[in-house]
Every structure is written in structure tokens, then in C-alpha cells.
Amino acid sequence: MVEAQKESSSSGVPAVLDVAAHLPKPPLKEYPPIWAQSRQEVCESFKWFRSYQGGVYQKDGSVKGYFLSAHSAQRDSFECGGKIIISHGGGKSENSYLIRPGVSVTRAAQDQQAQDLSVRALMETYQKSVPLVLLIDDKYEPFPFDLNSKDVYMTVLGFYRIIHAWAEYQPSRSNASGRVVRYKFAFQWCEDQGQPWWWTGPDEDTSAMDVSQEAPESSAAIDVDETAMIPTRITMSPPQPPSLYTNCTTCDKASPHVFTLGWVCLNPDCRSFWRYPNFHRMIPDQLEYNPAFLSLIDFRPLPPNYTLAPDPPVLAPKDGIVTAYEHSRGWHCLKCGRLSCRSAWEHYQCPNCQDTQKINGIIRPANTLTAIRIPTFDKFYDSQVEPNSGIQRLPQGLFQHLGSTLLGNYQTFVLPGGKGKIHLIKSNRLACDEADKIFEAYQQQASAGTLHFRRWPLRSHKLRGQCLTNYFSQNSGETYHYVGGADNTVPFHLAPAAVLQAHNLIEKRIFEALGKRHKFNEVLSAAYMEKQKMAFHSDSERGLGPVVAGLSMGSPALMHFRALAKYVPRTEQRTTLLTVVLRHGDVLMMEGAGVQDFYEHTVVPTNFRIAATARWIEPHHVVDEPLVNRRG
Numbered sequence: 001m002v003e004a005q006k007e008s009s010s011s012g013v014p015a016v017l018d019v020a021a022h023l024p025k026p027p028l029k030e031y032p033p034i035w036a037q038s039r040q041e042v043c044e045s046f047k048w049f050r051s052y053q054g055g056v057y058q059k060d061g062s063v064k065g066y067f068l069s070a071h072s073a074q075r076d077s078f079e080c081g082g083k084i085i086i087s088h089g090g091g092k093s094e095n096s097y098l099i100r101p102g103v104s105v106t107r108a109a110q111d112q113q114a115q116d117l118s119v120r121a122l123m124e125t126y127q128k129s130v131p132l133v134l135l136i137d138d139k140y141e142p143f144p145f146d147l148n149s150k151d152v153y154m155t156v157l158g159f160y161r162i163i164h165a166w167a168e169y170q171p172s173r174s175n176a177s178g179r180v181v182r183y184k185f186a187f188q189w190c191e192d193q194g195q196p197w198w199w200t201g202p203d204e205d206t207s208a209m210d211v212s213q214e215a216p217e218s219s220a221a222i223d224v225d226e227t228a229m230i231p232t233r234i235t236m237s238p239p240q241p242p243s244l245y246t247n248c249t250t251c252d253k254a255s256p257h258v259f260t261l262g263w264v265c266l267n268p269d270c271r272s273f274w275r276y277p278n279f280h281r282m283i284p285d286q287l288e289y290n291p292a293f294l295s296l297i298d299f300r301p302l303p304p305n306y307t308l309a310p311d312p313p314v315l316a317p318k319d320g321i322v323t324a325y326e327h328s329r330g331w332h333c334l335k336c337g338r339l340s341c342r343s344a345w346e347h348y349q350c351p352n353c354q355d356t357q358k359i360n361g362i363i364r365p366a367n368t369l370t371a372i373r374i375p376t377f378d379k380f381y382d383s384q385v386e387p388n389s390g391i392q393r394l395p396q397g398l399f400q401h402l403g404s405t406l407l408g409n410y411q412t413f414v415l416p417g418g419k420g421k422i423h424l425i426k427s428n429r430l431a432c433d434e435a436d437k438i439f440e441a442y443q444q445q446a447s448a449g450t451l452h453f454r455r456w457p458l459r460s461h462k463l464r465g466q467c468l469t470n471y472f473s474q475n476s477g478e479t480y481h482y483v484g485g486a487d488n489t490v491p492f493h494l495a496p497a498a499v500l501q502a503h504n505l506i507e508k509r510i511f512e513a514l515g516k517r518h519k520f521n522e523v524l525s526a527a528y529m530e531k532q533k534m535a536f537h538s539d540s541e542r543g544l545g546p547v548v549a550g551l552s553m554g555s556p557a558l559m560h561f562r563a564l565a566k567y568v569p570r571t572e573q574r575t576t577l578l579t580v581v582l583r584h585g586d587v588l589m590m591e592g593a594g595v596q597d598f599y600e601h602t603v604v605p606t607n608f609r610i611a612a613t614a615r616w617i618e619p620h621h622v623v624d625e626p627l628v629n630r631r632g
Ligand SMILES: O=C(O)CCC(=O)C(=O)O
Pocket: 524, 526, 534, 539, 550, 552, 601, 602, 603, 610, 611, 612, 613
């Protein structure tokens, strides 16, 4: 299973030694029905697997998806052309992890326990006979075709049921006892899907499907709630053909007859576990599977609402709102099978075959979003300063808008040690009106495709494949290498009108409130759909001027500041030092290089929101070392 077992044995060999595994594999003849080039694409568009880490995705008490990757656990196997797959449950492998920047420790492999989260979920799924989806990646050796031949990183095999579950010992160099307990699961292809898409055997493959013992009666009482994704009650115990299962004379628990050398107790809590019956000696590592154990035994149909293919995207929702959470999710291209992230604002586009589906929505007036309650409403209205942060909140300042008798106000936060200031210039009726127009102009130009809001690849992340930011953005003016670089930048003279309006407003508002004439030559506009956000980061573009200022539009957002990790290495001590509520029409200004050098910030909107952040960046600044951008 994924990123799992590193322990290996110099003495042990897999039950079925797959010599072919090390030979070049034949290329895929065509694209699989459902495939992706990154884990993010799968998690954002395939409801059966939403786990960014690990190989077991569980929800509502059972496993929905199970991901097979590098094949290094002993006796993991791919049998009957992939209709039977044997794999170990997740976790407890040898693991290296960072305890603080630059310092990593290696944790030895440990025994898996029946109560481990993944093992328990797999066991429950087995006991309830709930089908689940198996996925593989290009590192899963037993798969007979080369996924890389078509640039496929991950693909969906199909629905399977767990037909056997047991435990084994496996050699481990990192564990002092020299071995660890691993829970193993045998997955069987659900036959009513037809033959697997990679199938090369005969169409009526009776030999592979040969059942050397009676298949269990298909008298299961399955109560299916049509509206739910999984059956609500499955009153059937897992299939246990009597001839395969024997009760241990020591623990009285049944174990299957897995290996040719004979039946052994496979209950790790029993003192006869992994030992020859009536002897104290352990069985060897070199084992072969009992052919009867590899027989297909479960032929029950899938519950009626089990479908693999994701629902098509809703291109013209009834209420016209196209910024709801579901619209931030990816889609499945019916032309080539590719799962992909939603990366463009105005349409869905398959990155493989370029098939494009336009989205038609309404322009949302800001007043439908501004009243959304912020989650911290009960605790504070505008801002919260952590008492030990050393940050000083100054009394509110007043200013008069240019050409108007209307007064505005702002709040300044002074950072300790001369590191800088943060000013929140608050919105009022006039500022709201100005922001309303810019907000609508942004939406019009984005949906017309004259302003290209895109999700750009993160430069640094821990996932395989590309990982896109969790917000859409467009850059105007000087190139901003941190997000999208030159591909995401249009010069100011070609910039969309909405961006230029936001730019002018930011400069004007700072002058009105603080009396300072700051000039900005770059604007990064960010658009957030429901539940999207910008992760913690600091603006440390080479050549960046000391003042960064942003205009907020749409739903309110929380902006949190905390110290950079290099100043507070212990994660539990890295608390939020300052939180500021950003409302429609507010301008937030960070003043002083220290704000970026000592702190990082994140912005978490409550719903659909657009922000324009203006900076001064030295023209023609050179990026001479790789930039690390964690701004997700
Ligand atoms: O206001 C926002 O949405 C985030 C702006 C920001 O942090 C940035 O562009 O670096």
C-alpha cells in the first residue's frame, strides 16, 4: 500500500515471486476509464478517494478507497489477472520525519494492531462486505502495464470486496524483534462490473473464476438507502467457505488456510500465531499461496447506487451561483477519462484532451455576501491581539475621504522590536460603493475570459505530481514569481480594467487615511470560491518593497499572523499572534520589511471573495535561486 513498508528481508521472498515485475512492462493500449496525473486531481474529483496522505480513505465508518503504490510488503500479490489483490493494511512502517527544520528522526517499524485506525476500518469494511474502490499508481509493480507510457500517474481499478482478512509476521530490520505484525487483506473484483479494463484473458474466464468451493449463498439482506452513498445496513457476514477456515485449538479463533505449507493460526493475539500447529517453531518466510485461497468466491452484485464515474459538473446551476464549493472541485473528462482539478475560473478544461465546458453563472452583488457571519463573531468584531505577542493596538485614527465630507477610520497595530506596522483602513458606505463596482467588474471580466483567474502550481509541496493553489489568481504589472511567474502576468498597460481600478483605489485610500503616497507596480488578484483560502506564507519576492497593501471584496475573511517557523521551531508554540477581520471595501496595509521577514500570514474567507494585493517590486528583478512557495 502507499508509501508504506520499507522493511524488507534478506532472507524472505514474496509468496508468489514475480520475476516479471522487474522486466519492462508493455505500454497501455489506451487510456484507463478513470485516471489522473496527480493525487490532488484524484482527491478533488473522485468521491471514492479523498485522502491526500496515506492509502486508506474512510468515511462514515467504512473504507471507500484503497490506494496501492510501491510494492514492498512481503506476500502482497496480484492474482487472477488482478481479480484478486492481496495487500497489507496501512501504517506503522519505518518512518523518517522532521522534528524541527533540519532535524529528522527515524521511527522503527512497529506491529500493526487490530485497533489501528486503518486496520479497524478495513476490518469493518470486510465484516460488512461493503464494496470499496482500489486505485493504483505507476509504482505499483504487479500491475501488468506501464502506466507511464501514457503519462498516467494514478488510475482507478474498480470496485472490490474484501474476502479475507488475517495477520502475518513480516521481517523487519528496523524493529528490535526482527519482525512486525502486518494485517493483510484479499480484495476480490466485483464481477458485475464486467471484465477489468486491463483484462487480457478470455472473456468468459471460467478458469480464473473457478471456485473450488461453493460460493456463498447470495441471500444477503442488503437494505439500501437510495439517497446514501453506501448501504445503511448489510446483514451479511463475510464469506468464509468452511473448507478454508479452521479454528485454532489454542485461541479458538478461525483463520483461513492461506499457504501451501498447511493451516496456521493467523490471530496475532494467540501464542500459536505464525507457528506450526503443535510445534513452537515459527513458519518460514518463504511461502506460497494455497491455490484454493486464491479462488474467486464472492459474486454478489454491487448495491444499485454504486457508480465509479464522477457526476458531470453543473455548468448552469438553477440559482446561478457558480462559486459554491462544488464548483471548486475537479471533473472527469468523458472523452479521455482524465480526472482534473478545476484550474480556470470561466470553464472546466481537460488538461489532456483540452475538452472545454463553459460555466454560466450570475454576477454576485457584494451585498449578498457581506453579511456572512465570521466564525469568531462571538469573540471579537474587528481584530484580536494575542496578549503575549508584544503587538500594540493603537487607538483608532480618523480621516476624511478626498472630495467628500465623509469620515473614515483605521486601526494600526505596531509590531514589537521595530519590525513594522499593520494598518487596517476600514470600509464605510463610500468605500463599499467603490468596492461594489470593482467586485462586479472583476466577476464580469473573469467570466468573459478577459481576466484569466487560474490556479497555479505550488513550487513546494509533499504530494506526488503537481499541486495547485487553493485559490485562483491573476497578476498584473511586474512579474510575481511566487505565484505563476511570467505565465500569470500581464503588464499594466494590458491589465484588465478591474485590476487597474483596484490598484488606483488602494493608492488613493492609503493617501487619504495615512497621508502617504505609496506607488505600486504589481497587483496580485486572488479569487476564492466557497471553502478556498490562502495558506500561511510571507511575501518574500526578491526586490519586494517594504509596503504591501490589499483591497478586500465580497465575503468577510480572517487574516491571521504568526511568527515564521525559524523563530519558533516548536509547532505547539506557533500560535496566532494577530487576527484581523477583512470586510468588503477594507484596505489592509503591511508596512516594513520586518512584517514579511519575521511573520507569515494566511487569509481564510467565509465564502466567495476577491482580493487585490498591491506591491512594489524592483523592475527586472532576477530570481537567482529556487523560490520556495508554500502559499497554497
Ligand atoms: O487578501 C488576500 O486574500 C490575501 C492576500 C495575500 O496574502 C497575498 O497576496 O499575499
